Amino acid sequence: MKSPQELAEAVVQKMYDNDPFSKWLGIQVSDVEPHRAVCSMTVREEMLNGFGVTHGGVAYSLADSAFAFASNTVGVVSVSIDNSISYPAPVRAGDELKATAELRTSANRIATYDVNVVNQEDSVVALFRGTVYRTKKEHFPDNN
Amino acid sequence: MKSPQELAEAVVQKMYDNDPFSKWLGIQVSDVEPHRAVCSMTVREEMLNGFGVTHGGVAYSLADSAFAFASNTVGVVSVSIDNSISYPAPVRAGDELKATAELRTSANRIATYDVNVVNQEDSVVALFRGTVYRTKKEHFPDNN
Amino acid sequence: MKSPQELAEAVVQKMYDNDPFSKWLGIQVSDVEPHRAVCSMTVREEMLNGFGVTHGGVAYSLADSAFAFASNTVGVVSVSIDNSISYPAPVRAGDELKATAELRTSANRIATYDVNVVNQEDSVVALFRGTVYRTKKEHFPDNN
């Protein structure tokens, strides 16, 4: 049977291996533990929007990946119900973004995570908050 | 001087021409009028996430593009403050998504838009609500 | 066995009878049907905040009551997970507010409702969106 840390790492590895969108964005998972995940990526020119800054969907997707990884570390398939994001500062091509997702609250089958996204100067470029519903499906049903 | 409809179309055309991320996603703008934009896209295999369904960032990005287009139709550069999204149904590879962004409320320099994203069966797959701040910068400063 | 309309009305009546906070606010329920509720109230001087306008918690509470009534009309105890609200216009003492709560989406045990709050001039003063989790507990267990 996997320890909580082993389970967290195995779940995230399995999810990441099957996540072509995170890979296309260049997302790397740099740190995983139960209820926590850190992801990073470098913004490319092709991720800009019509204002010459990065499309809001990029920082959102990075945060959403970190959120999905963090919220599934406990081994139960956890699906997003709703998320919110605010954008205190623009993201530019070449920026190195780091998203840290951490559990805030958990009750019954509902849990809320915060994800802060910072750039290479440690300035916050996005504040993300997401809520998941924990299904009864396990990532590794034989892990008993 | 452009009419409101001409201005709306010119702004969106200018934004879209400089938006490689929306183009990479395959987003098409199918309808534009003042305070309103409709965008569509077809989900590709490379947009899946670790659950075999579409990464939450894809529907978000489509909604965010429609929101950005709709909120800038009035000719003033309008930037997102914060957005929220909920996911009532999963999105699968091959799904054809359509996002309709419309103004809900406007006051002083703040405006709120709703974006509904439906699939080819007209089922809602994402409810998005976004708030913009209207800057004093115009998209076409000479349009007077 | 109650019809859907009878069940909706019975649930709201039962909830309202045990809701002293809604009563203190002066909230009246004016229209109920499955997945929908309309509530109204008149703003009193004692509901103002430090700016001479109505405390944000007042319009929120009205919207939240309408949301709770609407989301429980189906007879299953449904509890709020998270809500968001925006305030496009100030509310003043004497204003007559009307909140209309309607179902937007429903999937598995999660449902999202929109509540629009307008004043006596039909201007939108609050946009509220709420998500509930449907428990397995029924309001009238013997209704079969």
Add this chain to the structure above:
Amino acid sequence: MKSPQELAEAVVQKMYDNDPFSKWLGIQVSDVEPHRAVCSMTVREEMLNGFGVTHGGVAYSLADSAFAFASNTVGVVSVSIDNSISYPAPVRAGDELKATAELRTSANRIATYDVNVVNQEDSVVALFRGTVYRTKKEHFPDNN
């Protein structure tokens, strides 16, 4: 001229003196400094809703008051644009709630604050996040 701490305290005192709704709820302000405010209250029977737990508007109003105080401490009238709240645990009559509002991000005229509401056992009963627009109006125009 007031120091930042003196200004923060003077603004909150002025706001609280004119806030009958916060007073009716029994809200006390226990700690104020620039960009931060702590408020507390005891839940009364008359604040319950139709489920025998506290109406969601009560914890919201407490959080919103703390948010309003914290965001105005800098001396500029700051008005709420939109807020979100989640409810990880029920609140019961007799509970002693404490809301701590703190600045998260600030950019141009927009700022985001987090407010955590805990009960007497230090369990989180509400997570609130609010965004303000900073007007150009000062609370004490002569403070120069």
